[in-house]
Amino acid sequence: MLFLQLLINGVALGSAYALVALGFVLILNATSAVNFAQGDLVMVGGFVAIAAAALLPVPGIVLLPVVMIVMAVFGLVFSMLAYFPLKSRPPVSVFISTIALGIVFQNGANAIFGPEPQVAPPLLTGGYLQYGELIISRQSLSIIIVAALLIAAQHLLFAKTQFGRRLRATAQNRRMAQAVGIPVNWMIAATFGMAASLAGAAGLLLANQFFVSPTEGTDLIIKAYIAVTIGGWGSILGAVVGAMLIAMFEVIFSAFISYPVATAILYGTLLAILFFRPQGLFGETIQKRA
Amino acid sequence: MKVCHRLLAAGTAFALAAAIAPATAQEINVPVIVPVTGILSIEGKAQRNGALLAIRQASGINVKHEVIDTGSSPAGATNAIEKALSEGDVTAIAASIFGPEMLAMMPIALEAKVPLLTISGTAKITELGNPYVFRFFPGDTITKVAHADYVANVLGKKKPAIIYQTTAYGQSGREHLVANLEKLGVAPVMEEALSFSVKDMLPVLSKAKNAGADVLVVHLHSGPTALLIKQAAAMGLNLPIVAGSAMHQPTTAALLEPGELAGVCAESGSSPVSGGDAGMEAFLAAYAKAFDSAPDAFSLGAYDGVNMALQAVNDGARTAEEVRAALSNMTYKGLAMTYKSDGKGNMAHSAVVMCYDGKTRIPEIVKRYENVSGVL
Numbered sequence: 001m002l003f004l005q006l007l008i009n010g011v012a013l014g015s016a017y018a019l020v021a022l023g024f025v026l027i028l029n030a031t032s033a034v035n036f037a038q039g040d041l042v043m044v045g046g047f048v049a050i051a052a053a054a055l056l057p058v059p060g061i062v063l064l065p066v067v068m069i070v071m072a073v074f075g076l077v078f079s080m081l082a083y084f085p086l087k088s089r090p091p092v093s094v095f096i097s098t099i100a101l102g103i104v105f106q107n108g109a110n111a112i113f114g115p116e117p118q119v120a121p122p123l124l125t126g127g128y129l130q131y132g133e134l135i136i137s138r139q140s141l142s143i144i145i146v147a148a149l150l151i152a153a154q155h156l157l158f159a160k161t162q163f164g165r166r167l168r169a170t171a172q173n174r175r176m177a178q179a180v181g182i183p184v185n186w187m188i189a190a191t192f193g194m195a196a197s198l199a200g201a202a203g204l205l206l207a208n209q210f211f212v213s214p215t216e217g218t219d220l221i222i223k224a225y226i227a228v229t230i231g232g233w234g235s236i237l238g239a240v241v242g243a244m245l246i247a248m249f250e251v252i253f254s255a256f257i258s259y260p261v262a263t264a265i266l267y268g269t270l271l272a273i274l275f276f277r278p279q280g281l282f283g284e285t286i287q288k289r290a
Numbered sequence: 291m292k293v294c295h296r297l298l299a300a301g302t303a304f305a306l307a308a309a310i311a312p313a314t315a316q317e318i319n320v321p322v323i324v325p326v327t328g329i330l331s332i333e334g335k336a337q338r339n340g341a342l343l344a345i346r347q348a349s350g351i352n353v354k355h356e357v358i359d360t361g362s363s364p365a366g367a368t369n370a371i372e373k374a375l376s377e378g379d380v381t382a383i384a385a386s387i388f389g390p391e392m393l394a395m396m397p398i399a400l401e402a403k404v405p406l407l408t409i410s411g412t413a414k415i416t417e418l419g420n421p422y423v424f425r426f427f428p429g430d431t432i433t434k435v436a437h438a439d440y441v442a443n444v445l446g447k448k449k450p451a452i453i454y455q456t457t458a459y460g461q462s463g464r465e466h467l468v469a470n471l472e473k474l475g476v477a478p479v480m481e482e483a484l485s486f487s488v489k490d491m492l493p494v495l496s497k498a499k500n501a502g503a504d505v506l507v508v509h510l511h512s513g514p515t516a517l518l519i520k521q522a523a524a525m526g527l528n529l530p531i532v533a534g535s536a537m538h539q540p541t542t543a544a545l546l547e548p549g550e551l552a553g554v555c556a557e558s559g560s561s562p563v564s565g566g567d568a569g570m571e572a573f574l575a576a577y578a579k580a581f582d583s584a585p586d587a588f589s590l591g592a593y594d595g596v597n598m599a600l601q602a603v604n605d606g607a608r609t610a611e612e613v614r615a616a617l618s619n620m621t622y623k624g625l626a627m628t629y630k631s632d633g634k635g636n637m638a639h640s641a642v643v644m645c646y647d648g649k650t651r652i653p654e655i656v657k658r659y660e661n662v663s664g665v666l
Contacts, residue, residue, distance in 0.1 A: 002496055009490050107327055115331030116541040117513040128524055135525055210489045211513055211545060215329055219487040255493035259484055260456070 001133045006252045012140035012209075014247030015147035019202035020220050021227040021239035022151065023195035029171035029234050030191040031083060033094035037102035039221030041078070041196050045071050045203025046212030047109050049120040060123040060204055064146070067204050068197040075196025079189050102217060109214040120207035143205045150201055151240060154194070158236075167191060226266075230273055232280030241281060245269075317352040318381040318603055320345060320596065321374035323395070328362025329486070330388045332512055332541055333588050337409055339581045340589030341384035343573075344596035346580070351603055360391050367391035371398050380404050382599045382613050384592060387427075389415060389458050396420050405614040407599055409591040411535070413462055416635045423635040424617050426595030426624075427588065428559045428662070430466040433535065436641040436659040437557045438470035441507055441532050444643075444657060451480040451503035453494055453518065455510045460484075463509035463534055471507075479503050484514060491521040499527060509534040516545035523550040532556065538644060540584040543651040552648025555656070558587045560626035561644045564655050569625050587626065591638065594624030598637075627660075639663070 020042055027035040048070050052063045082101050086093040123142035128135050158164035169177040170187040178184045202220075203212065223246050230245060231238025246266065254262035273280065322341045325334035338357055345353045358374060360367040367386055374380060375398070382405045386392055389412025396415065399406045399422045408415065409427035416425055441447050450471065454464040460483065468478065480501040482494045495518070498506060506529050508518060515536045522531065530553045536542055537556035540563055562585045565571055573593065577585040585593075602616035617637075621630045627640040640660045644653035 006492060006496075009492050013490055110327050110331060115327070115335060117516065117545055119545055137524060206489075210517065213513060214331075250488070251490045251493060255496055258482060259488055259493070263485070 002255070003252070005134055005136075006255050008136055008140060008144075010247045010251035011244070012143045013251060014244035015144050016202050016205045017220075017223055017227060017243035017247055018240040019147055019150060019198045019205070021224040021231075021243045022154065022236060023198040023202075024221075024224040025228055025234060025236055025239040026191050026195045026198075028228070030167070030188050031087070031091075031094065033083065033091040033098075034225075035082070035098045035195070036095060036221055037078070037082070037098040037105065037217070038195065038199060038224055039217030039219065040102035040105040041071070041075070041199035041217070042203040042206070042220050043109060043212060043214065043217040044074065044105055045196075045200030046120060046207035046216070047113050047118070047203075048074075048200060049204040049207055050113070050118050050212070053121045058121075059125070060121045060208065061142070061146075063121070064123070064201060064204055067200045071200030071203075072193040072197040074200075075193040076189055078196060079192035083188070083192065084185070102221075106214045106217065113214070115214060117211035117213040118207070119211050120204055122208045123205070126208075137209065139209045143209070146201070146205060150198065154198070155236075163190075226270055228280075230270060230280060232282035235280065235282040238280050238282035316350070316603065316608070317354060319354045319379055320382050320384060320599070321380060322355055322357045322384040323360060323367065323370045323374060324357070324384070324386050325362040325366075325388050325391065326357070326359040328360075328366075330362045330386075332539070333387045334360075334362070336539070336586050336589040337384070337387050337592040339577065339583075340585065340592030341407075341596045343577055343580055343589075344593045344600065347576070348600050351600060353600070360386050360388070362388060362391070364390045364394035367394045368398065371395045375402050375404065379610075381603065381610050382407055382596075384408075384596055386410065387588060392423070396423060399423070402610075403614070404610045405599070405617060407592075407595040409588055409595065411462070412458060413466075421618070421635070422614055424595065424631065424637055425635055426598070426629060426637050427591040428638040428641050429636060430462050431636075432639055432659075432662045433557050433559070433641045434463060434466035434470050435662050436643055436657075437507070437532060437534070438467055438474060438476075439659070440555065440557070440643045440657060441505055442471060442474040442476045445505060445530060445532070447505035447530070448476055449479045449502055449504045450476065450507040451482075451498035451501060451505070452478045452507045453482050453484060453498070453510065454508075455514065456483045456485045457511070459511065460509055467507060467509065478507075484510065486511065486514065488514065489517070491518045492525065494518075495522055495525060495527055498529070503529060505529060506531045508532070508537075510536060512536045512539055512542045513545075516542050519554055520546055520550055523552075529553075530555070532643075535559070535587065538653070539586040539588075540651070541586075543646070543653075546651070548646070548650050549648055551646035551651065553646075555643055555645040556653070557641055557643050559638055559641060560587045560590050561642055561653060561655055562586065562590045562625075563652055564644060566655075573625055590626045594622070594626055594629065595637070597624065598622040598629055 024038045049067050082097045122139050128137050166182045227242030228239050231242030249262050249266040324338045345355050358370040360370050385406035385408045387409050389410050392410045392415045405422050454460040533556040535558040538558035602613050607613045607616045618631050629637040642655045643657045645656045646653050
């Protein structure tokens, strides 16, 4: 029964991490640049949820589309500051600019909301469901369902819509996409908007159960980076699997050994994957493109 | 003769006027160097507010002050203190709560011969022989005596599970907890270190339950403390929790529902929100008016520390060295406790344990530990 409990908790946490990693991969594929502010965008999303809840005291599920729309606009602005002015420069320039903007977001959140951890409203209601010795928080279940729906929606968008095909074409080969008339810059801006929107959703999902503070983003981006590296640089499926794996290490493995040892084993696994399968578990989309 | 009389009258009038004219207030410089941003910003802001309130309430002294953010980094602290010292005579510095930052600033303060008024709990800062460090918050050598005594003697628990942070704060607390519990004949049934980034507490709570623990003894920072208590309540663990000083902060309690706080106690240097006497109530009111928030023990410790330095100035200390000498020798009755140096710069020797009743977020002080020597 404990294992089942841990599994549910791990899947809930992994689902939220998957949204973070997914946004990271979307920008990576579209621009070949690493967005080191993806974790801070999650933090911003959490605080947007808290601010929205102060104006509209409704459950988080009602606030979710509001947060995602606001964060999508935020992502567009972010792309104009972090990416477009530097798109002709080496990718490391964008990497540095995203780090700088991430610090701006942290200090901005500190100045506006204060440094204390804060809590966002639950998606539906708080409380727990109990089945014998199994105790499942309603928030954990809500996180799993909402994250699954968002990931499925993103997959359908990419696979079944013309807009999604254009996004994929831009990610696969920007010059060819431009040559066939796809407005590449708009596609890249839309990708930033989507990535920020997913980050905002993750922020709202995490901020009730695990709180949010201005320095929250730093840890999340490291997890996203590891997830993408394990899963396969540029692979969307890999990012989701990698995120789940990290959550399983955090929750299940650490229940039977200890957190520090579980963390060490996670990083050991990462090194082993880099050594024996450097393209990650699901290959490397960018390599295929080359 | 009439001229002489007039001169005498004028001279007398002049002397009288000089005697009754208000004395020019002495001007001193007390920079406030604290982490306003970064991971210690909650504690740093509390410390800043307490120091600023004392400075604003100073009477008979003009206190020039500048708040300089250290950014929760030793490099930031070094830059901050050098900036402060470069801008003129400094009488004393309200210095960071963050141990690594204090360790970085201490050699500079020693060279400049300027006293540092801190509330850092890191034991090492008063173990390096630096005569310019004055700690106005009981360190782990004091608070963990109270923590262990409450667990073992008051609650009568014999099988504690110790859960602590991997940071220097957590490791120091754990070391003193284990040592003090051992002196009381109590051995932990489980110990687990958590990094700041751990979100799900179910693994550690399950381990504590499976180890047969009869109490959770916790020494975590604010957010992780609230997470642990919240998730322990959710899984219906029904074990008493005795937490470290992070729990006493109103910002930590604000993250929890009152019902989740039932059975939770915490140690600290003081608990201003618990009220008590007229002086504490006045401090609470003044703090709320100035900063629109509730004070915690860190802000009260900073308030008392700066006030003690200002008292030294009022008593005649004019230079930084004279303030240092005064702080080393005088006794000061502050709001939280009576302060006196033990010769190493530890000024605070008392602690309290407070408990929540599960109905409100305001704890009640259930036991005071006065003049703790650091041994049981």
